[in-house]
Every structure is written in structure tokens, then in C-alpha cells.
Amino acid sequence: MNYDQILQEIYQEIQPYAGQGEPAAYIPDLLKVNPDRYGICLHTLDGQDFAMGDCDERFAIQSISKVFALAMGFARLNDRLWQRIGVEPSGNAFNSIFQLELEHGIPRNPLINAGALVMTDILLSVLEYPEREYLAFVRSLCGCDSIQYDESMAASERDNGYLNAAIVNMLKYYGNIENDVERVLRFYFRQCSVKMNCRELSRAFLPFADHTRAFSFDGTELTTSQVKRINAIMQTCGFYDEAGEFSYLVGLPGKSGVGGGIAAICPRQYSVAVWSPRLNKKGNSVMGLKALELLTTKTAVSIF
Amino acid sequence: MNYDQILQEIYQEIQPYAGQGEPAAYIPDLLKVNPDRYGICLHTLDGQDFAMGDCDERFAIQSISKVFALAMGFARLNDRLWQRIGVEPSGNAFNSIFQLELEHGIPRNPLINAGALVMTDILLSVLEYPEREYLAFVRSLCGCDSIQYDESMAASERDNGYLNAAIVNMLKYYGNIENDVERVLRFYFRQCSVKMNCRELSRAFLPFADHTRAFSFDGTELTTSQVKRINAIMQTCGFYDEAGEFSYLVGLPGKSGVGGGIAAICPRQYSVAVWSPRLNKKGNSVMGLKALELLTTKTAVSIF
Amino acid sequence: MNYDQILQEIYQEIQPYAGQGEPAAYIPDLLKVNPDRYGICLHTLDGQDFAMGDCDERFAIQSISKVFALAMGFARLNDRLWQRIGVEPSGNAFNSIFQLELEHGIPRNPLINAGALVMTDILLSVLEYPEREYLAFVRSLCGCDSIQYDESMAASERDNGYLNAAIVNMLKYYGNIENDVERVLRFYFRQCSVKMNCRELSRAFLPFADHTRAFSFDGTELTTSQVKRINAIMQTCGFYDEAGEFSYLVGLPGKSGVGGGIAAICPRQYSVAVWSPRLNKKGNSVMGLKALELLTTKTAVSIF
């Protein structure tokens, strides 16, 4: 497969989408980023990598961080995890708390905010130094020690994060949060604030595409079966209420963030990260979605 | 892959689940079936087939029929289809009509009842002899001319199908049904009443797993891209509000029916049909689900 | 109280509201009526009556008919009625069926469509000649033998009544309808089609305001306590999701219909009927609501 040429073609063909959509406005720090950035990077299992565009500029990974938290928690609790979080798609906007009320505090899956808040609570309970270990895991995945929390963004998100504060209080009301709500919120927003560039993010997702090597990073160990299950959850739940659309158009497990990033994997083939800050109405990167759709069309390889 | 041995092992390992669950009670005709039947059949792309258990007894395919309707409608309307039906998982029980109210009569996807009723309405509008052509398509897929509607079951389901009558009236209220509601209901229940055995059903799904040969059956033609998209929809929406669980445990696109059947495919590898009438609380076959979970575990091949 | 002068003043003061709102468009026959009609009639307990405007033109009472059905059913089942229907306000638009799903087929109260359909089912079960007896009861209440169903309107409403068909099928699904759904719908729409003028409607409501004389009309007998309870239900549930607003602004038990009519009572004082076809967005008569607000302001008498 000539990935260099494919990334080149994709770049040409997504130009008509440049300028469409708006960056997320509810996190002030995100508005400081140039909204017209576009970068894509792809790592294959045989050790090659291909990049195009703004691949060296870091951005806040936001909800993509939920995949890392899921991996850490799943490795430690295994299937006991599912007593506190489901694996079903939410079928509603990413911030809906109606479902929490109907289902008495059990979030639908680990990739919506409610689920990630419970996962954060779990990490606070099982890890000795949660913030430090989370960062160490991410650094280990992408092989880069300079990955950091953006403390200023995390603090600003906490100050304005009323919806997540509502959700975590609801969860606590239903008995599904063990730690202090403020402690949970602080850690959650720090995870969201982690900054990575497309090269680092693609590299960090490569182990999720690789069933040949053991998944073992800084104390987080997953079996092949567990890695596949994380893939399955990304496939059905990774794009808020656009998960079906992504599955329909792209056909890869993945996760998006409101910072404009999307990471996805083609099992046994490659991992890919794309970034472009302008979002559609459902909160997913306009150019990012289109780029991945073109990628699976041009390679004629998806999971289906 | 020694599928014969795998089916044998599966048969042994699912015995502890025998007798668990209950057959669907709301369709009287389904209760006449021996609830302890179990059959499985698998067709590979290279032309082999493997069977085990009650593979020659026909059962009502019920909701599995929605996949055939989707194929027929998608072939004819292509992407215009999505103006009337979505592709997102429903995130609710299979019979919820709350979502219809919230979303003004646009069903979430073609594999829930509301979506299949709209699809039925579409087929009534675009086909000249809808009932005859539907049956011809299914016969052509499995290469068996004796496939029939069970008219008595269809009539009985219509007589007691108050929930589907409620749904189709809601859809009509929102302007998403063109034909007479009674006409739509009659055709819908006839599709559900189609009887096939595991061999025939597995055979009928093989073309959805095969991207090398053209999909062309009795006038219904689908491109490779369209076939993949039907796979994607089965993957995210095929198991009511257990779609995530199925994806998590099995990792194959598929569709279940309350008659106890499940059909699934492993793209580029095989199709499989399993049947056992006892259902779990979400309406999916207990032994069927377990058999497919064991199948992907033992073959170590899934889409992830 | 000089009611003549008050009705006169009201007439002057509501002129600025003339032309506001639109008549109900979903029932074709309602659009044949001159939308700028306005009539009001008031009957006092001491036997006087006062009228103003278009008081002799009959209109379809539509949902006001639900009060008559409630009286007939309550008289016959007494408190057993509440096993099948609640007495709580619905807190949602008049056509919501989400609540039915959440509450498993028990309508919130007898004055929303779902409740009235159950009430209609009850009347079909307990009355020998339901249509004839219903009409006889209404005629007896207002002392006028020429009150009739508008059969053409009833038939036309049935033909287009998809939402009510959805509701009655839902109710049947939950086991809360004993009779054939089509039979229930036909009788329900006949009740809605009853035509009365303001004089007749006001006269028909007078017995609900009168606790001194026995309530006994053509076989329907209610105790004082039952009459008060019907008042209480009208007070909390009579105006769809504008019941609180009506209670806040007017402070009288009453019931509105999409034909533009409103009937209300001031217990121990008077009954009143007002009619004007232009409706606000919640389906209540614009001039009718304003007239009643002015009435309780000018008389300084309400239930509060």
C-alpha cells in the first residue's frame, strides 16, 4: 500500500471542507488554536510511519483520553469493570444525563463523559499516584517523555464544567462514585488536557491495532482478548451519537475529541491520528472524519 | 481452520446453557416449537459448509428478515434511503417509540421495528409485486425455491401486533409512511414469518461476507461499498440494546430474531447461522449468543 | 354582580387579541369555520343567563367532550376507575405517548387523549348503547334534544387520526383496552364531533358548579363529592400542559377543546362557556383564555 500517496490524495480531496464547522467554543483555551490546522499521521504494524500536514503541533486530546483510562481500568479490574459501566452505545448526545436517571447511575459505556467519570473514580481508587501513573502510561504508549497535562486548561475547564459537575453529582447520588466529587472532576479534566501531536497520538494507538505483541506499558497489561474488546467498544461507542455514522462511513474503531483530534485503528494493519479543530454539530472534526472516510475508501480495507 | 471440530467443541461447551431463557411468548405460533432445539451452520467463502444439530428444521426468521429488506431498499434508493431512516444505534429496547417522538418520526436505524416498517413502506412504493419479489430475493440468496411465508403466523402476529400498529401509526402521523398502515403491517409481518433452516440462512448471508463476487440476486444489486455498509449497520444496530454486548463478546456483524435465530458474518471468511429458541431478557437466543462467542474465541478471528 | 356589563367590558378589552393565533389545521372540517367568531355565555346558579357575541352558532366541542365521558364513567365505576387511569397532571404536550411507555399504559388522567380513549373503552364495556346513551346524557345536561354527532367530521378525524390510533394501540398493547381498537377510535371521534353552541355548553356545565341539587341526568348520577372531584381534575388537568398557566391566570376548573371552545365553572356561583377558534401554540383559544382571565379579575371571584 502506498500510504504516502494516499495521504497526499486525501489532503487534496478534503480541501473543499476547509473552513467548514467551528472549533469548540465552550473551552476558551481551545479557541486560541488556529482552527485551520490539519495533520494526519499513520503507523503500520511493520514499523513504518507516514505523515502529512501539521503533525508536530500538539493539541488537547480531550475525550480521546477516555481510551487510555479505559485501558488502565480494564487491565486492573477486568470484567468486574462492567458492574459499574455498560458497553452499549448511548444513542444520545454526549452530554445526556437523562439516561443516567433512567438507568440509576450506571453509565452506558466508558467513552461517554459519565462513563469516563466513573472510570476516573476507579483509577483514583486503584492507583497509588493516579495523575502520575496516567501520564506515565500515555508516555509509555507513545514513547515520548515530554507529554504533559495542560494545567491551565484543566483548571479553566473545571471552573466552567457545570455539566460534568452535574453528571458526577448524579453518579455520586446513585452510589457509583467512591471518591470526592471535586477530586474526580480535577483528575478527569487533567486527563482531557493532555496534549499530544498526531505523530504521538497515532503511535500511542498502535498497540491497540497489534494482536501479535503483548500489550504491556508501564504496568498496564492487556490480553489480546481485552484489546479486541476495547476495539469493539470504540467501534460502537467512540463517536457520541455519530458512532453509527462513523461505522457506516469509515468502518474503523476510533475515538474523537472536541479538540479536533480523532484516533482510529485498523486491526492488524495500522493506527492513524488526524487533527483539525473545526467540528460538525455533533462535536467531531469535519476534516478528520472526511480524511478517515477517504482513507478506508482508498485502501479498500476496513473491518467490514 | 478445522470448523467441524470447532462446531463440535462449541456444542459441548454450550450444554450448561441448555434450558436457560424462555422462547418468545407473545407470538403464539412460536410457542409450538420445541424450545430445546439447537442448530448451527457455517459457510466459508471457499465453498465449504459445516453443520451441527438441528440444521434442517425451519423456524421463523422474524427480525433477521430486516436485513433482506434493507438490502432490497438500499439497492434501489442508495443514499436517498437515509433521508427517512438513520444509521445510529437506538440505545433503547427494541420496541421503544419514545425516540420516534423525540426525533419526529425518523427511526434510528433500519434494524429496529420502526426502521423496518419504514423500509417495508419503501418496498411497497418501489416494487411492483412486493411480496413476490421479497420472497424471490430471499430464495435467490439461499438458492432454495421452497422458502415460504407462514401465512398463519403472519396473520396471527398482525392480530396481536398492537405495538407495531402503534409504531406505524406514529410514523404515519409524522409523514414517514406513504402507504396504507394496514398494508404496511401485513407485508411487514409476512417478512417476519419467512421460515428458513440454519443451512438456508447461513447460505443466504454468505454474499454479505463476500467482497470478491458481485452481489446480484434476482434484481437486487449492491456494490462492495454498500455491502460493507450493511455490515457496519448490523455491527452497531443488529442486536437491539445488546448490540454493544454482542460486539464486545462476539465481534461480528449480525442480526438476531425472536424466533431464536441469529445470522452473522465474518467478512472475507464465512457466514454463520445459529438457532435455539430460548431467549434472554433482551430477546436474543441464549445458546446462540454463547455459540457465536465461542466461535470467535476458538477461531481467534473477529473483525477486531 | 352585573354580569351583563362585565361581559360587555370583556368584549371591548379582548379586541386587541382578535386575529391572534390560528384555528386547528389538522382537522379539515374545523377550517371551514369562520376563525373570527367569538361568543360567551354564563349561567348563574340562581337561574339567570348572560350572553354576548356568537352564542347561537354551534361548534365541535372536541376535547370538552372528555368531561362528559368522565362523568358517565365515574358515575358507573366510582373509584375503581382509578385502577385504569390516574389523576395527575401530565406535564407534557397533549399528545405525548412517552409517558404511556414509562408508565406501562396507565394514562396520567382522564382529560388527555390517552385517558379519554380508556374512558371510551370503559363506556363501550358498561353501556348497552354507548353512542345513544352518550348523546342522551349530553342532551339531558343542556336540555336540548337537537344536539348531534357530526358524523362527517368524526369520519374524517378517524381517517387522519394516526396519533390517536398510535395511542390506542399502545394502550391495547399494555392491556388497558378491552374492546376492538377501531371500535374505540370510532366512538371517541364521535364524542369529539358533538356540536353545541355557547348557550348549550354553559348550560351543560352548570350542574358541575352546583352542589345544592342532585346531579342526575339520564341515568348518570354523581354524588356531591364526585362532582367536586371532577372539578379538581379539571382544575389540575383541563388544559394540557397549560393547566398551571390557566390556574395561575384564571383560577377556575375548566376544559378546552381544539374547536376553540372552553367551558369552566366557578363552584357555587356560575358556569361559563366561551368560543373563539383561533388557538395559541398549546392548542387553547386565545380570546377564550383572555376572556376568562378578565372574568375572574372583574368579578374578583375565583376558587383562590
Place this chain on the structure above:
Amino acid sequence: MNYDQILQEIYQEIQPYAGQGEPAAYIPDLLKVNPDRYGICLHTLDGQDFAMGDCDERFAIQSISKVFALAMGFARLNDRLWQRIGVEPSGNAFNSIFQLELEHGIPRNPLINAGALVMTDILLSVLEYPEREYLAFVRSLCGCDSIQYDESMAASERDNGYLNAAIVNMLKYYGNIENDVERVLRFYFRQCSVKMNCRELSRAFLPFADHTRAFSFDGTELTTSQVKRINAIMQTCGFYDEAGEFSYLVGLPGKSGVGGGIAAICPRQYSVAVWSPRLNKKGNSVMGLKALELLTTKTAVSIF
């Protein structure tokens, strides 16, 4: 009316209900109270008062405090109040936040928690010394300077008030809270913690029943029309999702609290307060409800 004898008879007739229900368990301090207390006190407009049972023991008024906050806010904002809060019954349990999500942060009415939290926010914005002025208003209404907040109960409720914390964060998210969420919660729970006995509470509600004297207490002035409107809101919204039932059985405007108190008024006749800590499943006092039902039955006077 011989109220002494009526209260005596009520006392006899409610004995079969003694021991039914449970006191609210989610507020630890409420469990310290003897659950078998029962007291009732009634004040007539002509200056008499009648009492029976445990009328001198103070209890936490809890949600009854919402009526006082409504009076203070309504007096100051008049109809501008309704831009931020509705007047419709909620039709759901007292703690539902689904409605907030559907209606974008506008609470249904001022007597549910969400509405009272917005009202608390309003008082924080318009009053100079909110806590002090609130207490002064309540003291002025009942003519007793020893009324106090129970600071310990307020603090304990805040510590465990996750649901209210969720609600106020939701409201803030939708822009309907101006002040700091913690500040709002603290003041809200202090209002709930106010302790009064039946004599004081009945006395405090008397001005809401009296349309002959000006409503003017410590700077809070309401017109007769405003007082009637508060009555109307109590009538339709005062008992969570049992408002219709209370209206049906009792027929008086009123408000209950989870401390077991209920205050109600019969306009132009009397005010009444009853207290008994055991609650039914909807959170209203079992013996209190029954006592008020007997009161309006025996006096044969209600608003209907």
C-alpha cells in the same frame, strides 16, 4: 363550624394509619425525630385557632420553605419571575432532572427543587442580607422571633445533597444561575432546615388565605392578585407528582415537606398545618394527607 370537635374526630379516625410509612431516611437528622408524632393546628380568618396533638414540637419545614421563598421573590420581581421559572405542574418525581434537560434549564415551577434553587439564586441577587432577611420574613409571618435555621442539619444536608448539587450545576450550565453554585446550595439547605411547630406554621400561612388584609411582612408586599396566584401554584404544584391526588382528595392549595409537615389554606376561611413524620412513597406525610382529606370532608368546604 365546630373545629375543635372536627379535629377531635379526625384524630380518632386517622389512628388506623398510625405506623404506616417511613420517615425520610436520606437526611440523617430527620431520623432522630420520633416518627409517631402527630399534630395539627388551624387558624381561622376571624382570629381563632384550634390545635390537637404535638403542636408545640418544632420540625424541619423542608420543602414548605419554598412557599416563603416564592413569596419573597414574587414580591420583588413580579411577573419577570416567569422568565426563569414556569408555573406548570412537573408531572414527574420531585427530583427529576430529565425535564431540565428537555426544557433547557427552565424549571417547571417554583415548588420543585430546581425551581426553588433558581428562586434561591434570585433572592441571593436581589436581597442585601439574604439569610437574615429570609428568616425575618418567616418570623414576621408567624409572629415569632425564635424561629431559627438548624445549622447542623443544613450542613449535613449539603454534605449529602448530591442530587441538588447535580440540579444546580445543570441550571448553571443552562445559564439560569447567577451566583456561585456552592453559595446557592448553602442558602437553599438553610431554608429547608428552618424549624417551626404546627402552631407557627399554620399562623405563617394565614396571610395566604386572607384576601381582606394587605399582605405586608418585613418588606415583602404582595397584592391580592399575587396571593391568589401563589395559591394557584400551590394547588397545581404543591405535592410533587401527587398534586393531582391531593387536589382530588383534599381540594386545598398546600405544600408538603419531607420532614412530615403539610401546610394548606382554605381561601377566605382558614389556614392549617399538620405534622407527622411517616411518609408515603411519594414523600408526603401519610397521616397528614389523611387528616386534611377528613378536614375538607367534615367541613364540606373546599375550593371546589
